Amino acid sequence: MSDSRPDLIIYGSPVSPFVRKAAGMCIAKGVPYEVEAINIFAPPPWFVEISPMKRIPVLRDRSVAEEGLAGTIPDSSAICAYIEKKHPAPALYPEEPMAHAQALFIEEFADTTLAMAGGLGIFRPIFFAISKGQEPDLDKARDAWANQLPPVFDVLETRLGGRAYFAGDALSIADITVACVLMQVSLVAETPLDKWPGVAAHFAAMQALPLIAEPYEQAEKIIRKALPTRFDLT
Numbered sequence: 001m002s003d004s005r006p007d008l009i010i011y012g013s014p015v016s017p018f019v020r021k022a023a024g025m026c027i028a029k030g031v032p033y034e035v036e037a038i039n040i041f042a043p044p045p046w047f048v049e050i051s052p053m054k055r056i057p058v059l060r061d062r063s064v065a066e067e068g069l070a071g072t073i074p075d076s077s078a079i080c081a082y083i084e085k086k087h088p089a090p091a092l093y094p095e096e097p098m099a100h101a102q103a104l105f106i107e108e109f110a111d112t113t114l115a116m117a118g119g120l121g122i123f124r125p126i127f128f129a130i131s132k133g134q135e136p137d138l139d140k141a142r143d144a145w146a147n148q149l150p151p152v153f154d155v156l157e158t159r160l161g162g163r164a165y166f167a168g169d170a171l172s173i174a175d176i177t178v179a180c181v182l183m184q185v186s187l188v189a190e191t192p193l194d195k196w197p198g199v200a201a202h203f204a205a206m207q208a209l210p211l212i213a214e215p216y217e218q219a220e221k222i223i224r225k226a227l228p229t230r231f232d233l234t
Contacts, residue, residue: 005034005062006031006032006033006034006062007032007061007062007063008026008031008032008033008034008059008060008061008062008083009033009034009035009036009059009060009062010022010023010026010033010034010035010036010057010058010059010079011035011036011038011047011050011051011056011057011058011059011060012035012036012037012038012040012056012057012058013035013037013038013040013056013219013222014035014215014216014218014219014222015187015219015222015223016056016057017115017119017180017181017183017184018055018056018057018076018111018180019035019056019057019076019215020180020183020212020215020216020219021076021080021176021177021180021181022057022059022076022079022080022083023035023214023215024176024180024211024212024215025079025080025083025084025092025173025176025211026083027210027211027214027215028090028092028171028176028211029083029087029089029090029092031083031087035218038056040054040055040056046067049068049069050068050069050072050074051074052074053074053075055074055075057074057076057079058072058073058074058079059072059073059079059082059083060072061073061082061086076111077107077108077111080092080107080173080176081093084173091170092171092172092173092176093172093173094167094168094170094172096168099167099168099172100167102159102166102167102168102174103166103167103168103172103173103174104173104174105174106156106159106166106167106174106177106178107173107174107177109155109156110174110177110178110180110181110182111177111181113152113155114152114156114178114181114182115181115184116148117144117148117149117152118144118149118181118182118184118185119181119184121140121141121143121144121145121148121149122141122144122145122149122184122185122188122189122233123184123185123187123188125137125138125140125141125144126138126141126188126189126227126231127187127188127223127226127227130226130227131226136231138231138233141188141189141231141233142233145185145189145233145234146233149185150195153193153195153196153199154196156178156196156198156199157196157197157198157199160198160199160202161198162198163198164201164202164205165202166178166202171209175202175206176206176211176212178202178206179202179203179206179207179212180212180215180216182203183207183212183216186216186230187219187220187223187230188223188227188230188231189230189231189232189233190230190231190232190233190234191203192234
């Protein structure tokens with residue numbers, strides 16, 4: 001390249017768990033990357049062209065194309081699969097077929113079911129309201145913590161089955177995704193997981209990894225400016 005920017009540009013914000021998921025993949029593999037901020041509520045026309053769902057993240061590989069649609073990939077799952085294919089070591093998708101399928105299932109479960117309960121149920125009613133100068137909807141957030149998340153945690157606890165990882169015997173995209181999405185709740189609220197010891201142990205182990213901790217630190221700096229302390233939803 002003719003400048004010092006890395007090949008991989010992630011359009012979005014570290015506040016997004018899906019941006020952090022993609023960033024974590026890069027960190028785990030030692031691949032240089034950069035997050036370029038996008039206001040998803042008022043995106044520039046060029047971003048709408050490369051993000052048909054008008055969502056973040058979108059990845060640009062500048063080694064393919066520096067502008068336009070070429071070289072861009074929307075959706076965090078597609079982005080992570082691309083990074084794995086281009087930079088296969090260390091492997092973050094299991095080789096064994098069943099473990100590979102289980103990893104993809106957990107990734108999808110976290111991206112959808114866990115994200116709906118934790119993101120839409122807790123993060124948005126709290127942070128979106130505060131960022132607009134409104135009172136947080138703690139009733140909605142408490143309902144999500146008490147009623148929506150427990151069945152999700154039950155599934156994750158069962159799927160872990162006392163093991164350290166969700167799929168196979170090593171860190172995978174499944175573990176990264178669950179941690180990134182669950183930490184969306186941790187940005188605004190306490191996350192006591194005593195009823196789910198397997199999930200609690202997994203979450204603590206993931207938080208200690210640089211690939212999880214470093215993108216989260218960037219998100220927390222943004223959140224703490226508007227929300228100095230987390231809420232207790234119990």
